[in-house]
Amino acid sequence: MVDIGSNSVRLVIYEVTGSAALPYFNEKVLAGLGRGLPETGKLSPDGVKDALAALRRYRAILAGLGVDEVIAVATAAVREAEDGADFARLAASELGAKLHILSGADEGRLSAFGVQVGFDQADGIVGDLGGSSLEFHAISPHGEAPPGETHPLGPFSLSFDEKVKPADRRKAIRKVLKSSGLLTRGARRLYAVGGSWRAIASVHMDITAYPLGILHGYRMNGQAVRHVVREILSTQRDKEMAAKISSIVGRRYDTIVHAALVLDEVFDMGGFKEVVISANGLRDGVLFDQHSPSLFGRTEVPAGDPLIDGVVAYLRLDHAQYQFGEALLDFVHPILPKGTGRERIYRAACLAADCGGRYHPDHRPDMAYYLLLRAPIPCLSHEDRVLLAHATGLRYTHKFQRPKDFTRFGRESDEQVARVLGAAMRLGAAYSGRSATMLKQASLKATKSKLILEVDAGCEDMVSATVEKRLGQLATFMDLDAQVSIAETIDH
Structure with a gap:
């Protein structure tokens, strides 16, 4: 899977088993294709150069590993730029694979479906913050959802320079979000997708010394969101905090203030109770797209748990x-x-x-x-x-x-x-x-006072001293007495 976004160009090679896809190789280049797009209407020249170089490298890796099924997609920056079609032709040529330029509706739908396959009974609003756009999509375990939304709220979508005050940036974000219909649905949970929002969660994990360093499924309530946003905004005046957060998020530091402000406004306007971080998103949705797999050259998608x-x-x-x-x-x-x-x-x-x-x-x-x-x-x-x-x-x-x-x-x-x-x-x-x-040939049964291991007739020799010891340990945990029972042979 090659994903050409407004900020990153990523290659992920998956091992797919049924309905599970485990990453075998994962690499990204922060090319910044969408940087400067609002002002020029075109892709960043430096970003184009870096993206094409990354695609040449990816092609060599795919050939070296013998990967012959390649799906490549491009999102908002390529979709909206005046020179997006020209870049897409070059990108496909360098990669040696067809490139699908996704519509905003497809991007939101596929990202939302990717979240659904990554959680059990997912229910809420998916927010996917990319370099140029923010997609919203409602998800529910009960079936169809209303159409999604696309808003120009990625860090490269608004004509800001670094000197613009956070308060002015916040006002501009709020103005765009007022047009959202999905945020007024009263959902409890926001599923946050995108590298910038994962970076925010990494910061919160660090400052709270959270022991389980796994971003997927990480939850933040309203108090946690406000806390981490304040810490990130403090980097504007606190050099020590800026250095600390920069060391945590790396190259995402350039966009993390914007991402924090967007998260804060989305959380407040949507009336959410918690944010759940999703490592799943667009790529997972493309892999297991149940509605239009033929879009990517497949006729069916495996089902399962x-x-x-x-x-x-x-x-x-x-x-x-x-x-x-x-x-x-x-x-x-x-x-x-x-x-x-x-x-x-x-x-x-x-x-x-x-x-x-x-x-x-x-x-x-x-x-x-x-x-x-x-x-x-x-x-x-x-x-x-x-x-x-x-x-x-x-x-x-x-x-x-x-x-x-x-x-x-x-x-x-x-x-x-x-x-x-x-x-x-x-x-x-x-x-x-x-x-x-x-x-x-054996079964367990618990009564009010006993834990019974029943074995088939003729299997008595399977009940060794070790088996009796293990049965006794289990019975102790259950505050019961252990008993071995031999099933009677039924004479037909």
Whole structure:
């Protein structure tokens, strides 16, 4: 995927498994194609030079890796510039692939769909801030949404120089936003897309010492938004703060004040309760476009659950591992809390139950924990990440304690859920030797006073001392007495 935006030109090579796409290679050049566009009506000459050089490099990388499916898109700057069509022809020639210049409506729709495939039951307004434009699109788990909007609010879209006061820039932003119909819908959540808004979240993570350095799914309430905006605006007079924030966001520093002001005004005018940062956006929407895949030369788009497909892809599960994970889910499910909305997390944990198997036994719990905590798997909230990782650490030892920095995440009940899920997976693996066939010969059942492991007749030898020990540990977590039961053979 090659994405030519108003500020950046990016190449991402994906490994696609079902409905999950995991980045294999990711590189961007901040060419600044849209810089000066409002004044000249044309693309930046320096930006054109840098963009074409990047595309030549990308073509060489694609050839070297043998990638033969390339989708290239261009957005607002190329779409609106007088010389945009000329640049597009040059860009396609240098890249050696067809370049699709997206309309504002397609750009907003695809970005919104990209957000939807990156979150479970996404509901709110997507705001995608690029170099030249800001797109709004409503998303809902219930179906169709009203048409999106495009506003000229990217940092390169307004004729400002660096000396313009933030207050004057804020007024200009507010004036443009007054024409928005979507901001008056009363949505609770703003899904923020775009490198500049991710940079703002990086600043907030740093100043609050947030322990989980993952931008996707990072949340900021109104107080947090106001706090980080104040800190960013203070760079206008505080050289020490300017140096600190510059070190955090790198080349995004040139546009971060504008991005902060836009976020502040959008948040206020939309009456939002929280901002959720999305690493997903346009590129993900293009990959899994369900409405017009033929636009990009495809006839169908794979369906599935991005979370489960992401676990399978990231851990490279083979057929036997997948079958064991599914059997393990059937084994543990009867004793897990129902109606919590965490069933997909249970399934993901069972599929990932052997993720630490190749590490040294002394380090398996910690290695498995951090492997899943920071895995590039979609549709995981930060709270769900911690629960998934915690249960997996406990799958390798009942003594596992998650790091103190992460104890504030999730619900109060998650500690108990993780302990029961982890210990149950540990029991299932011990009983079956990690064989789906063997595990299907056993089941778990909890009564008011007992935790019962029932095994098929003829399988008594599978109940070793280790299995009884694991059953006892699980029963202790559940405050129950452990019992092994042999199923009676039914005479037909």
